[in-house]
Amino acid sequence: xxxxxxxxxxxxxxxxxxxxxxxxxxxxxxxxxxxxxxxxxxxxxxxxxxxxxxxxxxxxxxxxxxxxxxxxxxxxxxxxxxxxxxxxxxxxxxxxxxxxxxxxxxxxxxxxxxxxxxxxxxxxxxxxxxxxxxxxxxxxxxxxxxxxxxxxxxxxxxxxxxxxxxxxxxxxx
Amino acid sequence: xxxxxxxxxxxxxxxxxxxxxxxxxxxxxxxxxxxxxxxxxxxxxxxxxxxxxxxxxxxxxxxxxxxxxxxxxxxxxxxxxxxxxxxxxxxxxxxxxxxxxxxxxxxxxxxxxxxxxxxxxxxxxxxxxxxxxxxxxxxxxxxxxxxxxxxxxxxxxxxxxxxxxxxxxxxxxxxxxx
Numbered sequence: 001x002x003x004x005x006x007x008x009x010x011x012x013x014x015x016x017x018x019x020x021x022x023x024x025x026x027x028x029x030x031x032x033x034x035x036x037x038x039x040x041x042x043x044x045x046x047x048x049x050x051x052x053x054x055x056x057x058x059x060x061x062x063x064x065x066x067x068x069x070x071x072x073x074x075x076x077x078x079x080x081x082x083x084x085x086x087x088x089x090x091x092x093x094x095x096x097x098x099x100x101x102x103x104x105x106x107x108x109x110x111x112x113x114x115x116x117x118x119x120x121x122x123x124x125x126x127x128x129x130x131x132x133x134x135x136x137x138x139x140x141x142x143x144x145x146x147x148x149x150x151x152x153x154x155x156x157x158x159x160x161x162x163x164x165x166x167x168x169x170x171x172x173x
Numbered sequence: 174x175x176x177x178x179x180x181x182x183x184x185x186x187x188x189x190x191x192x193x194x195x196x197x198x199x200x201x202x203x204x205x206x207x208x209x210x211x212x213x214x215x216x217x218x219x220x221x222x223x224x225x226x227x228x229x230x231x232x233x234x235x236x237x238x239x240x241x242x243x244x245x246x247x248x249x250x251x252x253x254x255x256x257x258x259x260x261x262x263x264x265x266x267x268x269x270x271x272x273x274x275x276x277x278x279x280x281x282x283x284x285x286x287x288x289x290x291x292x293x294x295x296x297x298x299x300x301x302x303x304x305x306x307x308x309x310x311x312x313x314x315x316x317x318x319x320x321x322x323x324x325x326x327x328x329x330x331x332x333x334x335x336x337x338x339x340x341x342x343x344x345x346x347x348x349x350x351x
Contacts, residue, residue, distance in 0.1 A: 004186065011198045018205035025209035029216040036216075039223040046230040053237040060244045063251045070258045077265075113261055135273055146268040146297070153292035166296075170265070 077144045078172045084118070087145070087169070091122075098134045100124040100163075112170075120167040125155045131163045138167070145169055268297045275349040276303065283321045287314040291340070301348045308338040315339040 151164040293305035309315035326346035
């Protein structure tokens, strides 16, 4: 009889405890879900920051490649030594082409930013339209031949104009 | 009619019902325990996974932040170099496209008849500022020239009558489109 009583107490106790355990586990899980949601939010924000950092990383590779645009500019527009030599010869032909008189062309060299800068100065004599056509020719060349200064004054011959020019050219190897 | 009396000291137990009920309670209890354990373990596993995920992400972020600091320094260096190169290229392009002819054309357009330019200097350094000497056959023509150039910040620095011509040294600011 006593044994039966103990069986009843034990089973009832086990039943109550297991029920209690089940309810507590459900409550605990739902509480933990709240914490897990908080964790998920932290993961999301961390991943956003990671994406931002990856973007910055990509921006570095863009910056590393930016030099190629300058190289392209250099190759396309700055003169090479042999081109400059041709230009020097060509300058006299251009004077003749526009009927301009010239005696001296001076060249002076300087090293700037790793490039050879050439200052070219010369004076020409001709009519105003001839000088304007010459300016137009120089300005419309593809190469970076820069006119820094033009000084126009009365020429030695009647109706002629004297033009003093200062040009600038950068040479690359 | 038969009358039955139970005169036993203790109530007679129906063992079949007793063990059946005990068994059912036992099964339900085990069920409760299983549900509880499963719920807890699943939740703990999910929680652990998320914690791990967060840890990995934070480690990765830390490593990238460190790397990015060095990269930012490198970017600053590249930017500095680039600024110089860009300035050089832009300066060249600006000078190359300096509107010499447009400025000459404009001055020609503004110059009244009877007035001519003795000398003129145009340079990329002085930009829009142009200095020139002109001569007019009469003072009224000179005044007419002043009037024409008055819209261009005209500054007259010298005026004289020489060889029957009215000479003036003046400066204007001429902004033309490239």
